[in-house]
Amino acid sequence: MKTPDDNRILVALSGGVDSSIAAALLQKRGYDVEGAYIRTWLDEEDLGECPAAQDIEDAEAVADHLGIPFRIVNLVRNYREKVVTYLVDGYRRGITPNPDIMCNREMKFGVFRDVARQEGFSHIATGHYCRSQSSEGQTRILEGIDKTKDQSYFLALTRGEDLQNVVFPVGDLRKAEVRELANEIGLPNARKKDSQGICFLGKVKIDEFLSRYIPDSPGDIVDTAGTVRGTHKGLHRFTIGQRRGIGVPSNTDNEAFVVVAKDLEKNQLVIGFDRPETPLLYQTGAIIGSLNWIGDPPSKGETLAAKPRYRDPAQEIQIIATGEGRIEVEFKNPQRALALGQILAFYRGEELIGGGTYEAVEHQKEFS
Numbered sequence: 001m002k003t004p005d006d007n008r009i010l011v012a013l014s015g016g017v018d019s020s021i022a023a024a025l026l027q028k029r030g031y032d033v034e035g036a037y038i039r040t041w042l043d044e045e046d047l048g049e050c051p052a053a054q055d056i057e058d059a060e061a062v063a064d065h066l067g068i069p070f071r072i073v074n075l076v077r078n079y080r081e082k083v084v085t086y087l088v089d090g091y092r093r094g095i096t097p098n099p100d101i102m103c104n105r106e107m108k109f110g111v112f113r114d115v116a117r118q119e120g121f122s123h124i125a126t127g128h129y130c131r132s133q134s135s136e137g138q139t140r141i142l143e144g145i146d147k148t149k150d151q152s153y154f155l156a157l158t159r160g161e162d163l164q165n166v167v168f169p170v171g172d173l174r175k176a177e178v179r180e181l182a183n184e185i186g187l188p189n190a191r192k193k194d195s196q197g198i199c200f201l202g203k204v205k206i207d208e209f210l211s212r213y214i215p216d217s218p219g220d221i222v223d224t225a226g227t228v229r230g231t232h233k234g235l236h237r238f239t240i241g242q243r244r245g246i247g248v249p250s251n252t253d254n255e256a257f258v259v260v261a262k263d264l265e266k267n268q269l270v271i272g273f274d275r276p277e278t279p280l281l282y283q284t285g286a287i288i289g290s291l292n293w294i295g296d297p298p299s300k301g302e303t304l305a306a307k308p309r310y311r312d313p314a315q316e317i318q319i320i321a322t323g324e325g326r327i328e329v330e331f332k333n334p335q336r337a338l339a340l341g342q343i344l345a346f347y348r349g350e351e352l353i354g355g356g357t358y359e360a361v362e363h364q365k366e367f368s
């Protein structure tokens with residue numbers, strides 16, 4: 001193992017604009033910067049095409065443009081073990097996993113960070129829109145300045161110690177500034193669109209991907225009164241709140257059915273109208289498990305902000321009870337369509353203090 005050199009930073013280069021600018025900014029600040037593309041998927045047959053090929057080409061072109069060394073870090077095996085398994089197992093159990101959050105925890109800030117350290121890099125950097133502050137051995141993660149791009153949510157399950165010596169150079173910038181900088185320095189990928197969706201899946205649809213791993217398991221579609229309205233091919237193909245692809249006409253003008261629950265025991269998909277009074281659709285509280293604290297853990301009775309999902313605005317919550325590895329929260333305002341397995345991220349002001357997984361949800365009392 002090489003001794004970490006305080007000036008050496010390995011930037012995770014995805015081929016996108018944000019991480020390219022992260023590398024350019026660090027280079028400008030005088031660091032000894034190198035770029036690395038993380039390969040998480042190899043099996044081109046599985047995906048029909050290799051979405052990574054273009055990204056690798058772009059990442060390499062950026063490294064060339066900046067005149068920094070470039071490498072590909074192969075984490076295909078780790079990714080299958082840690083992320084694909086978690087993803088497929090989750091869907092198989094009827095819950096809704098978040099592979100992006102797991103990819104950050106296990107790959108970028110897990111194995112990749114270890115590889116960087118072994119290669120003598122003191123720090124790693126990514127193009128995430130968030131900020132980090134370190135003092136007295138503790139690292140605090142703050143939302144990015146650009147609230148419309150903030151990606152701190154995706155770090156909610158990353159271990160605090162793994163976020164030490166991680167730099168987020170674009171967290172202090174707005175996306176428009178990042179694009180402007182990319183044009184100014186003539187980055188070859190300046191016009192590239194933002195990436196979307198699950199890390200490796202790229203252009204592949206999630207249900208198509210899952211169908212390779214999880215066999216169909218047909219069952220009834222019922223409404224909230226228990227009347228059978230149709231059949232489904234497998235509960236894993238649906239998420240609470242989903243409107244598309246149910247295939248049951250509502251016969252009501254301007255109102256479609258949404259998935260309000262999955263009854264795993266009966267293998268039934270429960271549907272209803274997208275209305276606040278629809279039974280099961282809105283939640284007032286939740287039990288959160290698989291907890292991870294980056295900042296100081298909350299105490300019983302504390303009022304905090306929390307993001308029930310990425311892109312959801314922060315909601316006021318209260319900590320009702322704390323227990324071993326679990327916490328019970330109450331939402332000030334009922335939340336729509338929270339799915340088991342999804343992640344709640346906790347905030348004190350702008351600081352991300354951690355996150356956990358919905359293990360159970362509490363429905364609006366009058367309807368449950």
Ligand SMILES: Nc1ncnc2c1ncn2[C@@H]1O[C@H](COP(=O)(O)OP(=O)(O)OP(=O)(O)O)[C@@H](O)[C@H]1O
Nearest residue numbers: 012013014016017018019036037038126127128195
């Ligand atoms: N395959 C990859 N190889 C290396 N780094 C990656 C890879 N995928 C993502 N990253 C890193 O994680 C960060 C956040 O990833 P995300 O997929 O959300 O991309 P993004 O916000 O669109 O950023 P970018 O514009 O850099 O792609 C990236 O900025 C990059 O540093």
